[in-house]
Amino acid sequence: MRFYRPERWEKVPEAVSSIPGVWGHMLTFLGGPRACIGYRFSLVVMKALLFTLVRAFEMELAVPVLDxxxxxxxVSRPALASDSKGGNQLPLLLRPSDVVQS
Structure with missing residues (x-):
């Protein structure tokens, strides 16, 4: 029996849109009294991961600022003036940070 089936999220039922919660419409955490007990823990883990990644790398624009x-x-999103049909984009150069990890 296969438990992980990502294809089940391709067509989410219409009734799902009325479920409360930040990501209730995705059926991952839901909302209300039967919400996932791991919701807050997963947010803390994601924040810690993001903090670690941001601290480990130096980021610099790969294009001129005026572009x-x-x-x-x-929602406002970054795009390139030189590539208007390219959609949302913000090219960055990533380098390992010189900050010593303790």
Whole structure:
């Protein structure tokens, strides 16, 4: 028996959109009294992972600053003026940080 089936998330039922919660519509954590007990733990883990990654790398724009424009919609997103059909993008150069990890 196969437990992990990612294809089951391709077509989510319409009734799911009325489920409360931050990511309730994805059926991962749900909301209300039967919400996933690991929800808050997973948020802490993701924050710790993000902190570790941001601290381990130095980030620098790979394009001139003037080439980055804001694409406005429901949410503002970065895009390149030189590649308007490229969609949302923000090219970065990543280098290992010189900060000594303790």
């Amino acid at each position: 980055v424009v804001m694409k406005r919609g429901i």
